[in-house]
Amino acid sequence: MENNINGIPGGLLTLSKDFEIEEINHTLLQLLRYDIDELIGQSVRTILTRSTQAFFQFIFYPLLIQKQQVEEVSLELMSHQGEKIPVLLYASTRLDGIISCIIVPNKKRNQYENExxxxxxxxxxxxxxxxxxxxxxxxxxxxxxxxxxxxxxxxxxxxxxxxxxxxxxxxxxxxxxxTLTDAINNEHLQIESYYHASNELSGDIYGFYQINEHQYGIILLDVMGHGISSSLITMSLVTLFQRLISKGASSDQIMKELDDQMHLLFENEEDAWHYCTAIYLSIDIKEQTVEYINAGHPPAIYLGLEGEHRELKTQGPPIGSFKGMDFKHSVFSYTKGARILLYTDGVSEPFEQGRLHSFLKKHSRASLSVAKEKLAKMLKDKENVGYRSDDQCYILIDLK
CATH class of the missing domain: 1.20.5 (Single alpha-helices involved in coiled-coils or other helix-helix interfaces)
Structure with missing residues (x-):
């Protein structure tokens, strides 16, 4: 082989008609790790694997005879050390029967194909x-x-x-x-009320009634909590106290029956138990007396014409607290020109202690309707500065 073909990257191989190696270039020798003297004159089977030998005889050679050339046949060569070398074979037959082969190593291609x-x-x-x-x-x-x-x-x-x-x-x-009663204004007394629910429905309820020619009954209740549950309880109580007050029942009896009603409501439902604060006033304009019972309610405020005042303080626990409670009333005489304020805790809580006393004294000479509106404005102002109000209810009474 000449030097100009020994250095090319592919293998060159020339075979006789009998498939003996006649020429082989240096590239192929290096690939097979043979010396040239070891292969010249040897059968090509020397450098073929066993499977390739059969392929060479039964497929490759007939194909070459038929077409005189074969392109890109994949087969395996056997190196001197027995290593299998995948290659691509290109072959053609000359007129004199000599077979020229070009052999390209196929390791990288197999790797690329696998990849x-x-x-x-x-x-x-x-x-x-x-x-x-x-x-x-x-x-x-x-x-x-x-x-x-x-x-x-x-x-x-x-x-x-x-x-x-x-x-x-x-x-x-x-x-x-x-169910709320209308204002009363006659020659003997005047009663005004204010009612504001924190939700749609309120737990506060009140009523004032003329019992006979010289007696009036005023009641104010505040059921624990507010909203639907509390309002349902107030509605169950309002019919009862309307009937009791209108027929002239004593203050002790009124509170006793309201207490019994609260226990009856929750007799078998302890988890739903509620209590109710209440204050009841019976005013006798003939005797000029005020009889009252306060059951756990904020103290009502009495202010006399000359500035004397008293608190109608609580005398026992709220109704519905303890079964079988006895309620005791208190009585005091009033002077004409006196004023009384009854209220729920939703009215007193926004203000500092003693503020309602000061308010009542400050506006003692104002008409009852004016005093009512001024107190309502004070409560509204508290809401405007962020105070979250509870149910609010108060009653103002002028004893003429």
């Missing part, structure tokens, strides 16, 4: 994973759409329920307010 196969496999796996993720996302999206539809349905139901509930609460508020 390509691995890359294709990885791409297919990723595509399958992508399809799986897309399917899961579609499922999640479908479930989300179903949840959104369900939420929309629930919101619509809630809105309908809220609207209907608001209508029911407004109606209940109107019914509750119809």
């Amino acid at each position: 390509l196969l691995e890359a294709n496999k990885l791409a297919e796996e990723r595509l399958k994973e992508k399809d799986r993720i897309n399917a899961e996302l579609q499922l999640v999206l479908h479930n989300l759409e179903e949840k959104q539809a369900e939420m929309l349905r629930i919101n619509q139901q809630n809105l309908k329920y809220k609207t209907e509930t608001q209508k029911e609460l407004s109606l209940a508020k109107k019914i509750q307010e119809t």
Whole structure:
């Protein structure tokens, strides 16, 4: 072989008609790790693996005879040390029958093919994973759409329920307010009231009634808490005290029956137990006396014409606290021109201690309606500066 073909990167091999090696270049010798003297004149089978020998005889040679050339045949050579070397073979037959072969090592190609196969496999796996993720996302999206539809349905139901509930609460508020008594103003006394619920419904309730020509009954109750539950209790009590006061029952009897009613309401429902503070006044304009019972309620304030004052303090626990309680009344005489303020804790809590006494004294000469409006404004001003009010109710009485 000449030097100009010994250095090329591919192997060159010339075979006789009998497949004996006639020429071989240096590149191929290095690949096979043979010396040239070891191969010249030897059968090509010397450098072929066993499987390639059969292929060479039964497939390659007939194909070469038929077409005179073969391109890119993949086969294996055997090195001197027995190493299998994958190669690509290009061969052609000359007119004199000599076979010229070009041999290209195929290790890198196999590696590239394997890498390509691995890359294709990885791409297919990723595509399958992508399809799986897309399917899961579609499922999640479908479930989300179903949840959104369900939420929309629930919101619509809630809105309908809220609207209907608001209508029911407004109606209940109107019914509750119809039980409140109107102002009284005659030659003997004047009574004004203020009522403000922190919610639609209130746990405060009051009533004042003329019992006969010279007696009046005034009651103010505050059920624990506020809202629907408290208002239901007040409604269960209002009919009872209306009947008792109107027929002239004693203050002790009124409180006793209200207490019994509270225990009856929760006789078998301890978890729902409520109590109720209450104050009841029986005013006799003929005798000029005030009889009262205070059951756990904030003390009413009495202010005489000359500035003398007293507190109608509590004499026992709220009604509904202890079964079988006895309620004792107190009596004092009043002077004409005196004023009394009854109130719930929603009125007193926004102010510092003694403020209501000061208010009553400051406006003792103002008309009762003016005093009522000024106290209402004071409470409103407290709300405007962030005070969260409870139910608010108060009653002002002028004893003429």
